[in-house]
Amino acid sequence: MSRYTDFAPTRGFTGRARAADRDPRLPPGQYDARDGWPVLSAEVTPQLTAADWTFRVDGLVTTPHTWTWDEAHALPASEYRGDIHCVTSWSKFGVRFGGVSLDAFLAAAGPLPGATHVVAYSHTGYTTNLPLADVTGGKAWIVWEYEEGPLPAEHGGPARLIVPHLYFWKSAKWVAGLRLLDHDEPGFWEQNGYHHRGDPWAEERYSGD
């Protein structure tokens, strides 16, 4: 949490939503983006087709493995229905993403006992770090569907990682792979001042929070 203690009301500010009827699904400091879905990537959206897309799991695993689009689609389908939260303060309720649980990929690669963290990286070179425990046990997915259609390119299509219980910069767009490590290694935004973990309920926005 931020260290601020002394609360200072702004004259005349009442806010659109009263604290009392604030949606309980909304973490602190967030607002409901409703039908909007802001795009917040720092890079040029890559022109990546399904045929170009691959996903690799390596590092501290028994069997490093790369899946093509078709191979990934042959894994058991899984979906996420729920909320997502971006560090730039919007949240979106009740969305659906379709793809495969990350557990299915990890099971095939076989994490070694020493693996504690992962670096997720994308086909653009973007990276983000996560504790292994945050992406196992049904908490993370590789997805290619948004609602009932294909995932739009600007939102990470053809496929992205989603880790919905953390701020969305952890959910690497255009995901290319996951490297398992025995230590934590800050990724792109983490090196640019963001928090290492990014729990929206604890408001872990910037390093130092």
Next chain:
Amino acid sequence: MTDALPTSEGFVPPSRFAVPGRIAVSNRAAATWQRATVLEIRAETPAVSTFRLKVPEWQGHLPGQHLMLRLTAEDGYVAQRHYSIASAPDGSGEIELTLDHVPGGEVSGHLHTVARVGDTVEVRGPLSGFFAWPGDRPALLLGAGSGVVPLMSMVRHHRAAGLDLPLRLVVSARTRQDLIYAAEYAEETTAVLTRTEGRLNAAHLAPFLGADGQPEGGWEAYVCGSNGFAEHASRLLVAGGQPVDRIRIERFG
């Protein structure tokens, strides 16, 4: 995009992108809320105003950085949004933000219709070194609407510091009336008025992207605005030959 997939030997980002951050950010400044007092409110266009704030503990910023602004109601309800810093760093303990009045907008609506000189708000920052421009490389700046705000900080810094490295600004607005900071632009700026000329196109960028238009070492390109503009402008840059790993994008949502 797939010509260099990562190998098991080492962690190699698979494309040329991997745009490096520009500066290290101060964790302390980013984590601490500070009280800011509104010193001045200036209309820029019918829908856009600049808010000059006194932030006594401001640690300074680089052109292109943004902050988080928070409003708190009497009962503790808070709303916070990100805003780019419009002013050049000048060590004065004062900074300027320029806000578009978003119809129905909670934070911009309050600042445009209720706030007045003497009010306080809270800010934390500056944040994110990624879009920062320390004034070290030739810069090609593309902005639309309020996306010109962080770019204007760069232009102002370029002038105030008397830098002579190349800097070009291409701004897009519907009409001249909607053009933020219109009176401040000089030869470095090309304004594209989309209502009359149509939207930004390859011809507007051609003078800067051809072999003759490039400064030595090439441009660092900064694109800022709505997502629609960012997608369009960044594609034009790539098509015009600007390297993908030298395009930085700030999307306002």
